[in-house]
Amino acid sequence: MTSTVVVVAGDGAGDVVAALDGLHNVRAIPRGERQPAEVMELAARSAATYVVHDADPLAEVAAAWTGFFDGTGVIGGLEVAAGRWWPADLEAWLRGHPRVVPDRAGLPSGGVVVA
Template structure:
């Protein structure tokens, strides 16, 4: 998979698909809603884009996020987080997935405490300028 020349934005949260669909047709924006596609399929579409911005809702870290929140909510299975991390790292190293340049998190006040901490604590702590909130 070739490297992207576009700025990639992943939109996460309630209403992400609708927001992305509303961007379709804007000049220099390639809007991709995941739908039934895998994150790898979305990444492949994104890498073929020549648009300045690629916006989609297929978070390449979704499996890690789900396993992390389940672990800290006490509902996770032992080892699931480690498996999710290794799977994500393998896909990233093999260029099946591409980390976005930015995450836009919609309606963070409506998220559970653990999910809010994932987006605005863990992920934002690792890359503070890459996680944003609408209107912030």
């Protein structure tokens, strides 16, 4: 893929994306009834300079944060939603990043120095 991908998120995102359709070098993909994976597949196949869509890849995490702060979320819901971001082999992924990783990233307290 050589396109610049822009995600429009929030209320009215689908209308914004639809309004961009027809602009020169822009491929607008309103999600509508499509599954996010289908939107990503269409975006990956596009040859347009800019691909704009409204399939927010972090919508589930945003909803979990909202539920956490509003007190309406299920216990552990935020951890489950945010935990999906972590790679399957977290330790190997961290070894590829030689720096101090703070304990707020879900690692043991005191931070971990990864060499």
